[in-house]
Amino acid sequence: MIINGVQIDETFAEAFPMRATRVIITAQNHKWAHISAQAFTGFATSVIACGCEAGIERELDPSETPDGRPGVSAMIFAMGWKSLAWQLETRSGQCVLTSPTSALFAGIDEGEPIPLGKNLRYFGDGFQISKHINGKRYWRIPVMDGEFLTQETTGVVKAIGGGNFLVLAESQPQALAACEAAIEAMRQVPNVIMPFPGGVVRSGSKVGSKYKSLNASTNDAFCPTLKGQTKTELSPEIESVMEIVIDGLTEEDIKKSMRAGIAAVCELGASQGIRRVSAGNYGGKLGPFLFHLHEIMA
Amino acid sequence: MTTLSFALKISLQQRVDVSPLTPDNLVGKSTGEIAAIELQAGNRKVRTDEIFTLSGDDTLNIVFKTASTKLDYIGKGNGKGVITVDGDAGAYLGFQLKGGIINVSGSVGAYAACEMRNGEINIGGNAGDFLGAALPGNKKGLQGGVVIVKGNVGERVGDHMRRGSILIEGNAGAYLGSRMTAGTIGVLGEVGAYPGYAMKRGTLLLIKAPAAIPSTFNDCGAHTLGFLPLLLKGFQSYNTQFGAMAEKVKRVRRYAGDMSGVGKGEILVVI
Numbered sequence: 001m002i003i004n005g006v007q008i009d010e011t012f013a014e015a016f017p018m019r020a021t022r023v024i025i026t027a028q029n030h031k032w033a034h035i036s037a038q039a040f041t042g043f044a045t046s047v048i049a050c051g052c053e054a055g056i057e058r059e060l061d062p063s064e065t066p067d068g069r070p071g072v073s074a075m076i077f078a079m080g081w082k083s084l085a086w087q088l089e090t091r092s093g094q095c096v097l098t099s100p101t102s103a104l105f106a107g108i109d110e111g112e113p114i115p116l117g118k119n120l121r122y123f124g125d126g127f128q129i130s131k132h133i134n135g136k137r138y139w140r141i142p143v144m145d146g147e148f149l150t151q152e153t154t155g156v157v158k159a160i161g162g163g164n165f166l167v168l169a170e171s172q173p174q175a176l177a178a179c180e181a182a183i184e185a186m187r188q189v190p191n192v193i194m195p196f197p198g199g200v201v202r203s204g205s206k207v208g209s210k211y212k213s214l215n216a217s218t219n220d221a222f223c224p225t226l227k228g229q230t231k232t233e234l235s236p237e238i239e240s241v242m243e244i245v246i247d248g249l250t251e252e253d254i255k256k257s258m259r260a261g262i263a264a265v266c267e268l269g270a271s272q273g274i275r276r277v278s279a280g281n282y283g284g285k286l287g288p289f290l291f292h293l294h295e296i297m298a
Numbered sequence: 299m300t301t302l303s304f305a306l307k308i309s310l311q312q313r314v315d316v317s318p319l320t321p322d323n324l325v326g327k328s329t330g331e332i333a334a335i336e337l338q339a340g341n342r343k344v345r346t347d348e349i350f351t352l353s354g355d356d357t358l359n360i361v362f363k364t365a366s367t368k369l370d371y372i373g374k375g376n377g378k379g380v381i382t383v384d385g386d387a388g389a390y391l392g393f394q395l396k397g398g399i400i401n402v403s404g405s406v407g408a409y410a411a412c413e414m415r416n417g418e419i420n421i422g423g424n425a426g427d428f429l430g431a432a433l434p435g436n437k438k439g440l441q442g443g444v445v446i447v448k449g450n451v452g453e454r455v456g457d458h459m460r461r462g463s464i465l466i467e468g469n470a471g472a473y474l475g476s477r478m479t480a481g482t483i484g485v486l487g488e489v490g491a492y493p494g495y496a497m498k499r500g501t502l503l504l505i506k507a508p509a510a511i512p513s514t515f516n517d518c519g520a521h522t523l524g525f526l527p528l529l530l531k532g533f534q535s536y537n538t539q540f541g542a543m544a545e546k547v548k549r550v551r552r553y554a555g556d557m558s559g560v561g562k563g564e565i566l567v568v569i
Binding site for chain 1: 462501521523528532544
């Protein structure tokens with residue numbers, strides 16, 4: 001398959017099951033909602049070392065938030081219920097509770113509830129106040145800038161992590177430009193996040209390593225400087241490869257996101273130095289969800 | 299199916315306990331069986347059809363027509379359906395209500411919504427003393443749901459209230475929210491003396507400042523509280539003016555008390 005001169009490899013991205021929730025962070029203005037959300041989703045690029053994967057989903061107008069203030073929706077993914085609950089609680093406590101003017105609400109009502117403000121309330125040292133509003137419990141926790149308002153729980157749902165595609169370009173600036181265009185398009189798709197910095201990862205990994213203590217190591221087959229040194233997947237003109245990783249609530253969400261991203265990459269085309277789009281797969285050993293590029297772009 | 303209606307056909311001399319006439323109790327019963335239900339009237343029992351003319355068959359939608367202040371315990375312990383009262387109702391309206399809706403076009407007596415657990419009560423007129431309170435000696439008043447009163451209410455509203463909301467669009471009597479444990483009471487009009495007397499926790503939201511803040515409540519200053527728009531927005535699905543105030547009410551003066559006791563309650567006066 002070739003789109004605008006860009007070869008779409010006949011391969012698939014391999015993804016695995018995760019658990020996820022969404023939170024809504026509001027603040028006095030979008031600037032502070034973003035600051036809080038960025039802190040909340042910081043150091044959450046990969047479950048390998050971060051314990052979770054998190055990212056900002058989109059900006060919310062005041063009409064879309066529970067308290068009628070500007071907000072941001074963020075999603076957090078982890079391998080299980082317990083690790084998700086732990087990550088959510090520590091991040092909420094250290095990054096949202098601490099952030100000026102912030103409030104924190106559940107973004108998913110269905111699924112199994114996990115604590116959001118349920119335990120944060122104890123920060124109120126007995127001065128915290130509970131309010132039941134339309135069947136949901138909220139906590140008002142007195143803090144130095146006023147009150148921190150948070151919902152008691154948020155819902156955990158089954159989700160998918162590790163959807164991905166690789167952009168192969170003739171130069172590093174061209175690969176990055178294509179990925180930036182892809183991320184902009186993919187941010188219009190709901191229910192997905194791209195957890196790596198700016199949505200793009202330049203250090204894609206393979207499973208295993210020559211070093212026993214490491215589970216993952218550099219994906220040498222896609223490293224352009226190793227073309228003559230390892231069993232490479234790259235043709236001579238490829239000088240840079242970047243990857244976009246997608247976590248989503250459903251297979252359909254990830255497919256929509258991948259389609260939007262790859263379409264944006266192909267729109268730049270071969271004339272902008274984009275030569276191929278491929279995907280990271282591990283021969284079906286990593287997870288049960290397979291995203292075939294040709295099917296997605298058909 | 300048509301609304302099951304109970305039209306009062308005699309002038310009541312005694313109070314009548316109509317607690318058996320709820321959707322929970324009547325579901326599956328024929329008109330004949332309903333007519334034969336015995337009601338306590340004063341010191342004797344009377345058949346339902348001795349005092350009411352029955353019509354209709356929808357037991358989930360009950361109407362008391364030409365109702366009287368002598369009809370007590372309307373909707374007692376009910377959990378579903380809609381009960382409509384055309385006119386006034388007696389005491390203990392919605393006593394221990396578990397769900398469903400009660401709409402009253404007129405006024406109600408004392409102890410309306412007493413120990414109510416959930417559901418919705420709309421009162422078009424006034425309500426008597428001890429609205430949403432606990433029975434004397436009991437510790438838990440209103441424990442959930444929403445009570446809306448378009449008119450005025452009596453004294454000791456929300457006594458021992460534990461959860462839920464009471465929204466009063468008229469004036470409230472003395473000792474509003476006395477011994478309250480939690481929940482929210484909103485008042486658009488004037489409030490009587492000693493609001494929040496012995497209040498442990500909970501919120502009194504007053505649109506108009508009371509004549510005097512009790513001496514056992516301490517001024518915590520003026521604040522913009524983020525939960526207020528959320529709280530008021532939550533009332534937009536109900537027939538109350540409070541829902542329309544979500545955009546307006548943000549800044550309040552907060553008084554904490556009752557400091558003679560636990561002191562974790564609050565009177566919020568809109569400024």
